Amino acid sequence: MRRGKPNDPGRRARILQATLDVIRAGGMEAASYRGIAAHAGVPLGSMTYYFPTLEGLILSALDTTRSDLEPRYADPLREAQTRDDVVDALVDATIGATSPTLDDIRLYAEIRHYGARNPKVADVLQAVEDDSLVMLHRVLPNSTALAINALLWGWWSHRLAHPDTALDELTVRQAFEALVNLPAPGHPFHEKEQNHA
Amino acid sequence: MRRGKPNDPGRRARILQATLDVIRAGGMEAASYRGIAAHAGVPLGSMTYYFPTLEGLILSALDTTRSDLEPRYADPLREAQTRDDVVDALVDATIGATSPTLDDIRLYAEIRHYGARNPKVADVLQAVEDDSLVMLHRVLPNSTALAINALLWGWWSHRLAHPDTALDELTVRQAFEALVNLPAPGHPFHEKEQNHA
DNA sequence: GCTTAGTGCGTACGCAAGTACATACCGGTT
DNA sequence: AACCGGTATGTACTTGCGTACGCACTAAGC
Structure with missing residues (x-):
């Protein structure tokens, strides 16, 4: 049952890091799915896949x-x-x-x-x-x-x-x-x- | 030369006051033309007439x-x-x-x-x-x-x-x-x- | 080698925003 | 009464957003 192994491990962490970068640079209101995706170099779909809600993403990032x-x-x-x-x-x-x-x-x-x-x-x-x-x-x-x-x-x-x-x-x-x-x-x-x- | 008398004097001041109210209640990101217009009871067109740019409105309001x-x-x-x-x-x-x-x-x-x-x-x-x-x-x-x-x-x-x-x-x-x-x-x-x- | 569950992604919809602009209104001037 | 310039407003366009969702890909199980 080792189904569903991530193809790109660490992507989640990179998204979190990119989120903090974006917030640092442009404030919380700059933290959009699209902006963070561009900064992290991942497609938009990845964002919603790892973090279904934007608030959840921001909270996770801040918590780190x-x-x-x-x-x-x-x-x-x-x-x-x-x-x-x-x-x-x-x-x-x-x-x-x-x-x-x-x-x-x-x-x-x-x-x-x-x-x-x-x-x-x-x-x-x-x-x-x-x-x-x-x-x-x-x-x-x-x-x-x-x-x-x-x-x-x-x-x-x-x-x-x-x-x-x-x-x-x-x-x-x-x-x-x-x-x-x-x-x-x-x-x-x-x-x-x-x-x- | 007394052309252009304002039909509703004080409207400008009311808009500024409403702007502060909205910011107090919902923060700077809640300060939208439409939201402030609704709060002040004026149509959207009045907002852009008195304050052509949103930043100008906010700056004027904060300055008061x-x-x-x-x-x-x-x-x-x-x-x-x-x-x-x-x-x-x-x-x-x-x-x-x-x-x-x-x-x-x-x-x-x-x-x-x-x-x-x-x-x-x-x-x-x-x-x-x-x-x-x-x-x-x-x-x-x-x-x-x-x-x-x-x-x-x-x-x-x-x-x-x-x-x-x-x-x-x-x-x-x-x-x-x-x-x-x-x-x-x-x-x-x-x-x-x-x-x- | 086919099946399948989970991973990863592109696209499209609905919404709210700032802004531009043509138009209507009002009150002095002539 | 006709005019006119500033005041005031309704509407429509564009943009960027969160989100939903169907499809492609990958690799373990048989």
């Missing part, structure tokens, strides 16, 4: 970004032991070596944007964010992790809106430092001794 | 948000004298009385999103952001204003992604406090002093 991006930002945070390590990792993820390219930020922005109206995409977004929060939560209180997540996304958005002007590293670093050293709510005796006016 | 939103967030910040006042105004703009509704955040998100690919929209976005930065800069160093802008947008984005869970006020407040009290770069002994009032 999780496994692609997660280790990139997760590993440095996972290895961070002190709060300074955390700050270093965050600055790096914002503007440094492990930071996403503008294209990748664009892709992430598409997920956030689409997720605001599409519950299925919102689930994907939630999963990505949970990954990040869980990691931060290992060394920081929950509320601080939320604020840091918000700021990190804010910096990325800034890069997106100002692609030609680089963010000043000291500015980014001090902002993250200020948040990382926030006292845990309900535990005001956390030895922070930061400048609190 | 500047004059709508600006005073709402500007006034409290303009009246803020101490840094605590600034923090109050920021917390309020994030989750308080002057904070935008989810629909308005959605609209702002559309501007940011569209602005990432469309230079004309990017100009609108830049203008909105400049308004905000100029105000913050009255009482804070430039780099701090940048960070605060990033965090504010991050919080709004958070609300968008989690419409059903309210943000904790203390969390928001402490995060803003931490940023507002950052030392000015290059002037580490600025401490409590404000810039030119």
Whole structure:
């Protein structure tokens, strides 16, 4: 019963990859069966064969970004032991070596944007964010992790809106430092001794 | 020479308003000539008459948000004298009385999103952001204003992604406090002093 | 070597969109 | 009253889209 062996294994994966490329380059509204088919070099019929609905294709493609991006930002945070390590990792993820390219930020922005109206995409977004929060939560209180997540996304958005002007590293670093050293709510005796006016 | 008096003055304005409504409700891709025409109660021909290109219509509509939103967030910040006042105004703009509704955040998100690919929209976005930065800069160093802008947008984005869970006020407040009290770069002994009032 | 189930593909239909344009309407001017 | 320029609209054309579906191809089973 080994009927139905795929004649072109990997075609499915190539379609998924092409989908992400198209979204990165032209946004979610550029993700049409025909456009992706042209980009992937497969006929239109193949698209509907592997992915009967367009939404299913997009969801599958977006979901693969999780496994692609997660280790990139997760590993440095996972290895961070002190709060300074955390700050270093965050600055790096914002503007440094492990930071996403503008294209990748664009892709992430598409997920956030689409997720605001599409519950299925919102689930994907939630999963990505949970990954990040869980990691931060290992060394920081929950509320601080939320604020840091918000700021990190804010910096990325800034890069997106100002692609030609680089963010000043000291500015980014001090902002993250200020948040990382926030006292845990309900535990005001956390030895922070930061400048609190 | 009083030829060409409009038969329905205000129709142009109503179309612009309907455009914003449609974008708020369904996003930029819902902004079609036909959909907006139906929402505004005008025939299709009126749309192309007043706004020959769809992009022009959208740009005009987005631009009107500047004059709508600006005073709402500007006034409290303009009246803020101490840094605590600034923090109050920021917390309020994030989750308080002057904070935008989810629909308005959605609209702002559309501007940011569209602005990432469309230079004309990017100009609108830049203008909105400049308004905000100029105000913050009255009482804070430039780099701090940048960070605060990033965090504010991050919080709004958070609300968008989690419409059903309210943000904790203390969390928001402490995060803003931490940023507002950052030392000015290059002037580490600025401490409590404000810039030119 | 025929059968057959699954893989892969080309074509066509229905729909909604932006746009172009000929036409009707209205209110001053003469 | 006749005219005329700007205002306003209905209609039709073209394009690109998702989708449906029938047919061709391939390889395992007999």
